[in-house]
Amino acid sequence: MxxxxxxxxxxxxxxxxxxxxxxxxxxxxxxxxxxxxxEAHLTASDFAVCKECPKRYDLSAE
Numbered sequence: 001m002x003x004x005x006x007x008x009x010x011x012x013x014x015x016x017x018x019x020x021x022x023x024x025x026x027x028x029x030x031x032x033x034x035x036x037x038x039e040a041h042l043t044a045s046d047f048a049v050c051k052e053c054p055k056r057y058d059l060s061a062e
Contacts, residue, residue, distance in 0.1 A: 005059045012042070012049040019059060025050055 010017045012025065027033045029047040054061035 003060075008055050008059055010050075010055075011053055012046050022055065022059075026056055 005019060007016050007018055008022050009015070010022060010025065017025075024033070025039070025047075028035045028039060028042075029050040035042065050056075
C-alpha cells in the first residue's frame with residue numbers, strides 16, 4: 001500500500017508544512033511565481049536552503 005504524504009518538515013521554514021505549501025515555496029525559489037506577502041521576509045540565502053532540500057525530488061527523503 002502506498003503511503004500518502006500530506007506534510008513535510010521544511011528546513012528553510014524550520015517547521016512542518018503542507019505539501020502544497022512546500023511546492024509553492026519551491027516555485028518561488030525557482031522564480032516561477034512571485035512570493036506572497038507571507039514570504040516577503042525570506043531571503044535568497046533562505047531559498048538556497050530550499051533548492052538544496054532533497055524533498056524537492058522525493059517527499060519521503062529525510
